[in-house]
C-alpha cells in the first residue's frame with residue numbers, strides 16, 4: 001500500500017478508482033459521461049426506465065430497450081460511509097449513495113457522493129458529474145447546493 005504514494009501522481013489526476021468491466025449490456029452506461037450526459041436504459045414499448053440494464057423490460061417484458069439521456073438530477077435515498085481504501089491512494093472515508101433519479105420513482109443508481117460524510121443525508125438533492133478513468137466515465141453525485 002505504501003508503495004504508491006499520492007505524490008507519485010500528477011497533482012490534477014483524480015484518485016484511482018476501481019473500474020467496472022465494459023460488458024455489452026452495460027458499456028453505454030459507463031461511457032455515457034463522455035458527453036456529460038447520463039444515459040439509462042428505457043423500454044421503447046412502455047417507456048419505463050430501468051437500471052441496471054436488463055435484456056427485457058421488467059415491467060412489460062418487451063425486448064425493445066434503448067439508452068436515453070436523463071437529467072442527471074435526483075435525491076439521495078440511502079447511503080453508506082466507506083472507510084476501506086480499496087485501492088492505494090483512494091481517499092477515505094467516502095460516501096456511497098443510492099440516488100433516485102428524478103425521471104422515475106424507484107429508479108436508483110449507486111455512485112459515490114462528493115463531500116464529507118457529515119454532509120450526506122437522505123433526501124439530499126444531487127446532480128451527476130463524471131470522472132474519466134481510461135475508457136470509463138464514472139458517475140459521481142454532488143449536492144445541488146454545492147456542499
Ligand SMILES: [Zn+2]
Nearest residue numbers: 043046057060
Ligand atoms: Zn416495458
